[in-house]
Amino acid sequence: MTEDLDALAKDLDREHVFHSWSAQAGLDLPVIAGGSGTVVWDHAGRRMLDFSSQLVNVNIGHQHPAVVAAIRAQAEELATIGPATANLARGRAAQRILGKAPDGFAKVFFTNGGADAIENAIRMARLHTGRDTVLSTYRSYHGNTGAAIVATGDWRRMPNQFARGHVHFFGPYPYRSEFWATTPEEESERALHHLERVIQSEGPSTIAALLLESIPGTAGILLPPPGYLAGVRALADKYDIVLILDEVMAGFGRSGRWFAFQGYDVVPDLITFAKGVNSGYVPVGGVIISDAISATFDDRVFPGGLTYSGHPLAAASIVASIDAMESEGIVDNARRVGDDAIGPGLRDLAERHPLIGEVRGEGVFWALELVSDRETREPVGADVIGRLKKELTSRGLLPFAADNRIHVVPPCVVTDGEVQEAIAIYDEALTSVEEDLF
Structure with missing residues (x-):
């Protein structure tokens, strides 16, 4: 029954909803049925870490x-x-x-x-x-x-x-x-x-x-x-x-x-x-x-x-x-988790992944700029970003992508443990994509 609801949501969306900034044919969007804090799920209960904060707006987390x-x-x-x-x-x-x-x-x-x-x-x-x-x-x-x-x-x-x-x-x-x-x-x-x-x-x-x-x-x-x-x-x-x-x-x-x-x-x-x-x-x-x-x-x-x-x-x-x-000290948490968990975790990824040209950000507002060559700083193409988005989504992380970047933008209520879980997913997804590139 829950799988039927996910299928129905997708069918109704394809049939009747006109989406922003998109060519409409061929869209295959994730179904979101509920959420709490930093996590969302579909009708079947498949859980995803929301490291997009939707459109970088769900600062207090879902369903506070x-x-x-x-x-x-x-x-x-x-x-x-x-x-x-x-x-x-x-x-x-x-x-x-x-x-x-x-x-x-x-x-x-x-x-x-x-x-x-x-x-x-x-x-x-x-x-x-x-x-x-x-x-x-x-x-x-x-x-x-x-x-x-x-x-x-x-x-x-x-x-x-x-x-x-x-x-x-x-x-x-x-x-x-x-x-x-x-x-x-x-x-x-x-x-x-x-x-x-x-x-x-x-x-x-x-x-x-x-x-x-x-x-x-x-x-x-x-x-x-x-x-x-x-x-x-x-x-x-x-x-x-x-x-x-x-x-x-x-x-x-x-x-x-x-x-x-x-x-x-x-x-x-x-x-x-x-x-x-x-x-x-x-x-x-x-x-x-x-x-x-x-x-x-x-x-x-x-x-x-x-x-x-x-x-x-x-x-x-x-x-x-x-x-x-x-x-609840949520703004302070955003500052601390950026300093103590997100920044160090992303910089560690950059040391190990040649796709990452630069890490920058503060608080819960970060970007990984992805390049095909660190010396020339040539941006990766849309095909690489598309592949990386699929790898992240399949591993249970909802990403935010723009041009040649993955933005790491969880809600301000994110915990150190959730950051560690996300860093592991970014690591696996980058490794998978790099195997075909380098």
Whole structure:
């Protein structure tokens, strides 16, 4: 009977569901029937370690009882209410979020997810400055709506170039430096010089915002080299440009901090969030707004809004998530397990597997960059990544793959034992693939 349910789920999916970022024919997706913590399973009870956190968003783990209970209680009290009301759950959610933000932030605008958080942050920056252009990096992903997808630097923007006023530049990436840098410090200095020349060439008086992921996620988990984000802040101040830091993927524990930027000596003007704020139990995102930008709209209408802005079920899940992360030390666990288990385990794999060109990350936010030749750093092709995904899945690990990388991104609640289990699976899968390559 359970096998029949898995087959039915696959049949219904193939027949009726149109999937994102995919050619639809030939999709063969795993069935997920349930989950708990870091583990998911199908109807037949086949268990998998979720080292993808789905789309790097299930930070608190699957089915956290406090979050589930909060959603249930809110649904019984008030399942929905429009945004043109005051609601206690919404107010408490904003209060909890602002409690983790730097000084100088007192307002939150709630959205349905990360992409429309980016849309509204861009809108705020343009209206606040009276300028149009938004600068963002080529190696970035900001979402799949109008301005967010064009702000994105990777291939996904190219069929979707419908928004105006976007210019891209190269951010730092020491492993594949665009600047002939030989040290992280050189990479930072030269990347900042490049950015300033782009600002000057575009005309500072035309630029509304600099939009950056604090740690680029889908683009490769690219930790900022020393001084880079602080240098971007200095350039934004020098040219009177709004700095938007995208914390949609990196925020709420993923880096081992509440916000990733808190480790890099920088405070932005606008902060976008989603994903980990409630681990996606109910769709939600938002913009944390600095006092200066918020004041722009004290006596001026903000021309933006969403039917489900600050939805009470989402708000209740945010309150429960942040409270549980605090009381259970979940953010601290993410930092510790990254330092003590994930980082050392992945570096050990790199010493033994020629496919691994570089290991980088922090907290529960890591990437294995895979190469066919360590000397030339030639990226492996899609065939190798596809084979590795199958090997990992067949051994009971749900992976996250992007381009020539495997991202190691478990929930923040992952244990040392689960990390050891996953490292053993990565080891076996890499060994199997390498046998045919080297």
